[in-house]
Amino acid sequence: MKFQGTDAYVATEDLTVAVNAAVTLERPLLVKGEPGTGKTELAKQVASALGLEMIEWNIKSTTKAQQGLYEYDAVSRLRDSQLGDERVHDVKNYIKKGKLWQAFEADKKVVLLIDEIDKADIEFPNDLLQELDKMAFHVYETGETVTAKHRPVIIITSNNEKELPDAFLRRCFFHYISFPDADTMRKIVEVHHPGVKEQLLTTALTQFYEIRETRGLKKKPSTSEVLDWLKLLLAEDLDAEDLRRDGANALPKLHGALLKNEQDVHLFERLAFMARGQR
Structure with a gap:
């Protein structure tokens, strides 16, 4: 066996x-x-x-x-x-x-x-x-x-x-x-959401790992949560350009799938505020 x-x-x-x-x-x-x-x-x-x-x-x-x-x-x-x-x-x-x-x-x-x-x-x-x-x-x-x-x-x-x-x-x-690295995560995504456009997947995973590595985050998003997020992105027919963030909007699209408490949402809002103040 x-x-x-x-x-x-x-x-x-x-x-x-x-x-x-x-x-x-x-x-x-x-x-x-x-x-x-x-x-x-x-x-x-x-x-x-x-x-x-x-x-x-x-x-x-x-x-x-x-x-x-x-x-x-x-x-x-x-x-x-x-x-x-x-x-x-x-x-x-x-x-x-x-x-x-x-x-x-x-x-x-x-x-x-x-x-x-x-x-x-x-x-x-x-x-x-x-x-x-x-x-x-x-x-x-x-x-x-x-x-x-x-x-x-x-x-x-x-x-x-x-x-x-x-x-x-x-x-x-x-x-x-261990938490999957980017290559393993791509394989996992392919199992659950086959055929995701390469540019969308690259942008989404880049943002996902950036969020996980943000200092001060209370709850890091998990594998199941990134799969839910991608499902929403595909359902809304969003592309890589739609995911683009700037200093004025640090929160990712449909962030409720990734950020699960108000402290983490406020953290990204503060980061956006600080980014605007540095302009």
């Missing part, structure tokens, strides 16, 4: 090496990078390229590790017992299987995405150490042990909002998705 990227996803050489290394080692692949650099999409494309089903576990701030294994609904069982429901005699009727359980019991190898693990409590990764290591867990209510039929390909994403425990990191193969 070798991942080489797909027609819908431009994977750099170091990224394909990381994916294949994790598959070979049978260890979780921990992927970090700026939001919008394609971490979640990577898991979908790995599943597509390897011909595997994908199970997705989206992590929230309130998510507990136990939910990935199973949840026991004691309240429903108590209510049913009071109503004389025959279901109460089998505790399995009140156990909801989590995403790890689903991945472990799958008849074929699957890709398990644990998305944005850094959103959860700091103890969340520690609480999954044994399960990810041994590929098994115990169900106390039934006394059974659930063991993976086929070790899943596990891809874990993080936006680096908080540090992950060393014991957890030791069990993963790590890769940081």
